[in-house]
Amino acid sequence: MLNLNASAFSPDEKNKPGDDKKSKAKREDTTKMVMNLEPIADLEGEETDTTEISFPSHDLYASWDTNTAHPYNFSESFKEDSVTIILTQGEDNCFVLPYKGGLTSLFGWRKYRPHYGTDIDLETGDSVLACFDGMVRVAKYYRGYGNCVIIRHKNGLETVYGHMSKLLVESGQELSAGTLIGLGGNTGHSYGSHLHFEIRYLGQALDTQDFIDYEKGDLKSNSFVLRKSDVTSKYDLRALHTRHKNDLMARKYGSRYPAKGGVYRVRSGDTLGAIAKRSGTSIKSLCKKNGLRPTSTLRIGQRLKI
Incomplete structure (x- = not known):
């Protein structure tokens, strides 16, 4: 019996994110990423200490956790009825598809559990690229994701790249769209080489196909409106399970x-x-x-x- 009141979990993790309360309590405060940069002069000619540089989207996120994949509570963090996310702007290096390959599994329900990403077919050793400018938050072996990179972006999104055979970036590294971040593989909870790719906002997984035209290899639009009603009707655990039941019913009874x-x-x-x-x-x-x-x-x- 599925408990729909439980917190949503990543489809590629055996344990729900955020459950390791004891280990989290021991963690150091990582709300600031310390960078070794030379001081720069301010308007009055005095040197300004820039050794503490805020992480991307610091006005949206309250923490910079380099150990946990999804340490956020979307329902508590998302206060608005809707938000418009501008995907690329200004000096951003646009958008780059992480890997151009066929889609082997989509966002939705799969084998008694939610699948919160899009699986892209590749071979072990193929290059995996960052899709937006941003900063690496997590770069390590993480449970069902295997060798995993999670990047926080300036647009407020986080992207997840799982099952890689080799990681080529580290936590705290700033990078541009198109930067090589790792090599495709088959690590973690995976059956056959592929890239597990997710787009999340404040921890809530969103369907990557709502953002990306995989045939063209480009964004469908430069802006995306996320409504609270969309989460409850399309993206969260209950919505995915309801859609799955309806699909099964349709297949069983046809158009009757x-x-x-x-x-x-x-x-x-x-x-x-x-x-x-x-x-x-x-x-x-x-x-x-x-x-x-x-x-x-x-x-x-x-x-x-x-």
Whole structure:
């Protein structure tokens, strides 16, 4: 039985991120990334200490954790009803596809668990590139991800690159879009060489295909609007599981039981309960749309709004 009240977990991790409370308590404060840079002069000619440089999107994120893949709580951090994310702007080095290959597994439900990324087919040793300018937050072997790189970007997104055979960057390294970050592989919870690629915002995984046209190898748009309602209807654990159940129902019953918004013609043996269940709706909703009561007798051939 799936517990939908549990925190969402990465499809390529056996343990839910953020559960290691004891180890997190021992961690040093990593809210600032220390960089060894030469002091620069301010407007009055005095030297300004720039040894503490804020991490990318520091106004959005409250921490810079180099040990945990997804240490955030999206529902607590995302206060707005919606946000517009500008993907590239100014001096950014645009966008580069991490690897141009066929898609072997998409964002959604897979084998009794959510799959929060897009799998791109490659061979072990193939070059994997950073897709936006940013700074490496995590670069290490991490549970089901295997050899993994997580990059925080100036646009507020984080991208995840998993299952690599070799890492070529380190935490704290600043890089541009198109920088070589590692070599493709088959490490971690993986069956066959491929790149597991994720796009996340405040820890919430988003469907990379909503951003990227993989055939063209480019962004679909330079801006992306993320609505809180989109998360609950499309991206989070409950939404993925509901969509999976609806897909199974559609395959089982075909077009006989339409989804919401369709019209169904009553057949022999039908009941409101059966029609509601197989159409992904409720008896209450059917009654309201069709002026019926839960005890109403259905007529063969009767049309019902779903």
